[in-house]
Amino acid sequence: MIAEVIVDVAAYPIDRPFDYLVPASMAMVIESGSRVKVPFGPRKVLGYVTALKEESDLEFGKLKPIVELIDLEPAISEELLDLSKWLATQTLSYEIDALQVMLPAAMRAKYEKFIIVNDSERIEDLEFLRFLAGRKRIPLKEATASGVLKAVKRYVEQEVITVDTAINQKTAVKKVRMIRVVDESSLIKVLESIQPNARKQVELIQWMLGRAGQTISAKKVVELSGIQSSVLKIVIEKGAAFEELSEVYREPEGSTLKDGKIPQQLTNEQQTALQQLTISADNRKAETFLLHGVTGSGKTEVYLRAIKHVLQEGREAIVLVPEIALTPQMTARFKERFGVLVAVMHSGLSAGEKYDEWRKIRRGEVKVVVGARSAIFAPFENIGIIILDEEHESTYKQEDTPRYHARDVAIRRAEYYNCPVILGSATPSLESYARASKGVYSLLTLTKRAKNQELPAVTVVDMREELKTGNRSMFSVALADAVRLRLEKGEQTVLFLNKRGFSSFVLCRDCGTVVECPNCDISLTYHRSHEQLKCHYCGHEERVPLVCPECKSEHIRFFGTGTQKAEEEIAKLFPEARVLRMDVDTTRKKGSHERILSQFSEGKADILLGTQMIAKGLDFPNITLVGVLAADTTLHLADFRAAEKTFQLMTQVSGRAGRHELPGEVFMQTYSPEHYAIDLAKAQHYEPFYNLEMAARRQYGYPPFYFVTLIQFTHEDLLKVADFADKGARFLKGNLSPETVIIGPTAAAISRVNNRYRYQCLIKYKKEPKLTETLQQLIKYYRTDWIKSGLTMTVDIEPASIY
DNA sequence: AATACGCTCTGA
DNA sequence: CAGAGCGTATTT
Numbered sequence: 001m002i003a004e005v006i007v008d009v010a011a012y013p014i015d016r017p018f019d020y021l022v023p024a025s026m027a028m029v030i031e032s033g034s035r036v037k038v039p040f041g042p043r044k045v046l047g048y049v050t051a052l053k054e055e056s057d058l059e060f061g062k063l064k065p066i067v068e069l070i071d072l073e074p075a076i077s078e079e080l081l082d083l084s085k086w087l088a089t090q091t092l093s094y095e096i097d098a099l100q101v102m103l104p105a106a107m108r109a110k111y112e113k114f115i116i117v118n119d120s121e122r123i124e125d126l127e128f129l130r131f132l133a134g135r136k137r138i139p140l141k142e143a144t145a146s147g148v149l150k151a152v153k154r155y156v157e158q159e160v161i162t163v164d165t166a167i168n169q170k171t172a173v174k175k176v177r178m179i180r181v182v183d184e185s186s187l188i189k190v191l192e193s194i195q196p197n198a199r200k201q202v203e204l205i206q207w208m209l210g211r212a213g214q215t216i217s218a219k220k221v222v223e224l225s226g227i228q229s230s231v232l233k234i235v236i237e238k239g240a241a242f243e244e245l246s247e248v249y250r251e252p253e254g255s256t257l258k259d260g261k262i263p264q265q266l267t268n269e270q271q272t273a274l275q276q277l278t279i280s281a282d283n284r285k286a287e288t289f290l291l292h293g294v295t296g297s298g299k300t301e302v303y304l305r306a307i308k309h310v311l312q313e314g315r316e317a318i319v320l321v322p323e324i325a326l327t328p329q330m331t332a333r334f335k336e337r338f339g340v341l342v343a344v345m346h347s348g349l350s351a352g353e354k355y356d357e358w359r360k361i362r363r364g365e366v367k368v369v370v371g372a373r374s375a376i377f378a379p380f381e382n383i384g385i386i387i388l389d390e391e392h393e394s395t396y397k398q399e400d401t402p403r404y405h406a407r408d409v410a411i412r413r414a415e416y417y418n419c420p421v422i423l424g425s426a427t428p429s430l431e432s433y434a435r436a437s438k439g440v441y442s443l444l445t446l447t448k449r450a451k452n453q454e455l456p457a458v459t460v461v462d463m464r465e466e467l468k469t470g471n472r473s474m475f476s477v478a479l480a481d482a483v484r485l486r487l488e489k490g491e492q493t494v495l496f497l498n499k500r501g502f503s504s505f506v507l508c509r510d511c512g513t514v515v516e517c518p519n520c521d522i523s524l525t526y527h528r529s530h531e532q533l534k535c536h537y538c539g540h541e542e543r544v545p546l547v548c549p550e551c552k553s554e555h556i557r558f559f560g561t562g563t564q565k566a567e568e569e570i571a572k573l574f575p576e577a578r579v580l581r582m583d584v585d586t587t588r589k590k591g592s593h594e595r596i597l598s599q600f601s602e603g604k605a606d607i608l609l610g611t612q613m614i615a616k617g618l619d620f621p622n623i624t625l626v627g628v629l630a631a632d633t634t635l636h637l638a639d640f641r642a643a644e645k646t647f648q649l650m651t652q653v654s655g656r657a658g659r660h661e662l663p664g665e666v667f668m669q670t671y672s673p674e675h676y677a678i679d680l681a682k683a684q685h686y687e688p689f690y691n692l693e694m695a696a697r698r699q700y701g702y703p704p705f706y707f708v709t710l711i712q713f714t715h716e717d718l719l720k721v722a723d724f725a726d727k728g729a730r731f732l733k734g735n736l737s738p739e740t741v742i743i744g745p746t747a748a749a750i751s752r753v754n755n756r757y758r759y760q761c762l763i764k765y766k767k768e769p770k771l772t773e774t775l776q777q778l779i780k781y782y783r784t785d786w787i788k789s790g791l792t793m794t795v796d797i798e799p800a801s802i803y
Numbered sequence: 804a805a806t807a808c809g810c811t812c813t814g815a
Numbered sequence: 816c817a818g819a820g821c822g823t824a825t826t827t
Binding site: 005018019020021063788 | 827
Binding site for chain 2: 008009010011014040041042043045
């Protein structure tokens with residue numbers, strides 16, 4: 001038997017299956033999707049079996065046998081294997097990347113080289129013998145550290161030793177030591193054999209007598225009996241118990257947050273939506289729904305009931321949530337409803353925890369997975385519904401290879417399982433809403449809030465007017481008054497600072513110099529906590545300079561308004577207020593996200609100040625005021641989605657206020673109050689916004705009227721990158737249809753990152769059947785040569801942003 | 804991507 | 816002529 005194997009080497013010429021002989025011992029067990037260890041050139045690598053066949057086109061002598069079969073059960077199902085091929089073609093990525101992205105990171109290979117001693121008698125080098133110390137298998141790392149590499153090389157040539165590659169998973173199955181106590185009569189025998197002065201041993205056996213025949217973890221034995229593990233070891237040697245290893249799942253820290261929501265009576269709108277979903281699910285139709293519901297309209301309740309319905313039919317459910325919305329509050333709601341049937345996958349879990357959740361899914365021990373983007377690859381085999389909450393979120397698009405969109409994968413998997421996909425949002429992406437309008441997706445609408453509350457009253461504050469009246473603070477008079485009122489009433493305030501492009505930088509007031517990153521073409525961000533400047537692109541850090549690096553002036557200070565600065569201003573304006581800050585700096589540690597939220601929910605703070613991450617999912621009854629400190633920071637980005645993003649963000653943030661009994665109020669501070677994205681977000685007027693934005697997109701030829709594909713080139717040398725980009729663009733112009741528009745090449749908005757210059761090309765097309773083929777050709781003709789000269793080229797089909 | 808191999812250059 | 820340093824061919 002012959003196996004076609006995709007090997008764990010991400011390189012263009014290797015991106016195809018290689019044939020291997022299947023040893024007879026594996027023939028009965030090996031399947032497509034199995035992971036194997038194979039020789040590849042002079043080394044050994046991990047590979048994925050993608051097909052099995054009887055004949056190879058290669059001459060027999062060229063075939064090598066598979067060294068080892070790694071999984072008894074294939075890691076990748078037939079469905080996912082097929083999906084990976086589709087994914088690789090769609091996103092123009094390597095098949096190996098498409099395969100690996102579907103598995104938890106813990107299952108990726110870790111390579112370690114070992115020295116294997118074959119014939120120790122032929123070794124005469126005294127230093128090397130001392131290094132070996134009689135061992136037969138030594139990590140090569142140790143040889144490098146001890147400086148005996150020369151001897152290693154010599155003895156490898158003499159075939160006295162060999163160097164072999166071990167392939168390990170990054171994280172293994174977790175096992176605990178279990179103690180199985182023997183039966184009573186045997187225990188008594190052991191007891192009799194013990195010297196009476198061994199008091200602790202006697203005590204332990206007596207404790208065991210009450211638990212004869214039971215299996216208890218070693219940890220528990222020590223804990224419950226109060227006797228040290230060293231004594232336990234002796235008693236085991238004497239025959240009082242057996243030791244065995246037992247597989248366990250790692251327990252991610254349980255959520256302490258209670259959802260506390262009683263599944264209320266559905267509104268008529270919710271009922272109608274649910275009905276359409278269940279009918280579609282029952283009819284086994286691969287139908288995509290767009291569930292458009294205003295903030296607080298109870299979309300989650302619809303999801304929960306639809307899931308319940310498919311679970312009753314014995315099918316499974318995948319729920320995708322943007323990472324930042326994957327709050328304890330959100331997951332608690334699913335856990336409360338479906339209990340142990342839920343697996344949660346988010347970035348807060350350790351690699352081992354993710355691996356364990358994956359195994360629970362694989363083994364069918366759970367039926368619902370709630371997770372971020374990559375959970376779309378959950379290894380279920382009978383999916384009944386797939387849900388993408390907040391479908392407009394750009395986090396559903398993966399930034400690096402394979403650059404897939406979870407929505408596309410969801411629809412593809414749904415076609416396989418003939419099940420519905422629900423795209424839910426208060427502010428659908430223009431792409432999805434356009435598709436719903438054309439009837440490609442079925443539109444479901446929730447226009448009313450679930451408890452019939454009013455939408456919050458929104459006031460747009462013109463910050464230019466504030467400036468005219470001499471108020472140079474971050475807080476307008478109106479917002480400051482509103483905050484003060486909540487403090488008096490004991491109600492809570494959420495203050496939102498849109499961080500993007502708004503973090504503080506250091507500027508010289510004499511010569512105007514802004515301190516920039518030495519490696520990237522971008523200003524450094526000021527971090528007060530360590531008095532440091534950081535580059536958010538390459539990680540460069542430096543101390544805040546005391547004098548201007550250009551003119552040596554001492555008048556150099558930070559500008560702009562980060563959350564830290566905002567916190568200081570709050571302290572000045574409202575000294576009595578208790579403030580919680582939530583941003584990347586305060587949530588870096590595991591569980592801090594949850595801690596901040598639970599403190600806020602318990603009323604331990606009056607004001608929650610934060611970035612993007614507080615815009616989603618936050619749902620507390622006592623929040624009656626939301627303040628947006630600067631609404632227009634996303635508006636002026638060099639991206640065609642700038643207005644859409646601003647509208648979405650403003651609508652989401654406003655939605656945090658007054659979701660329960662108390663009415664909500666929102667203040668949006670902006671320098672462009674007349675902009676339609678801000679004006680229409682005020683009353684959550686989605687449709688008028690949609691119409692205006694669509695007109696703009698039509699006029700400038702952007703999605704959803706045109707598709708776009710972004711090609712980026714980077715090189716250390718500015719002239720070379722411009723030259724290569726130009727060649728690439730000319731190739732595209734020559735091979736794509738004349739209707740297709742190619743913009744550029746131009747320098748990217750951030751023209752240098754990590755000392756590499758960036759150029760880009762934007763392809764806009766309505767219909768371009770030759771696109772994939774042409775891009776593949778471009779890669780084929782140029783990639784190998786370009787890589788040699790240090791150029792990288794990336795292709796991003798339908799990118800989330802274009803800067 | 805990682806390795807081996809073969810070429811040139813350097814300092815004896 | 817060993818040994819580094821670098822470009823190139825190869826991987827089933």
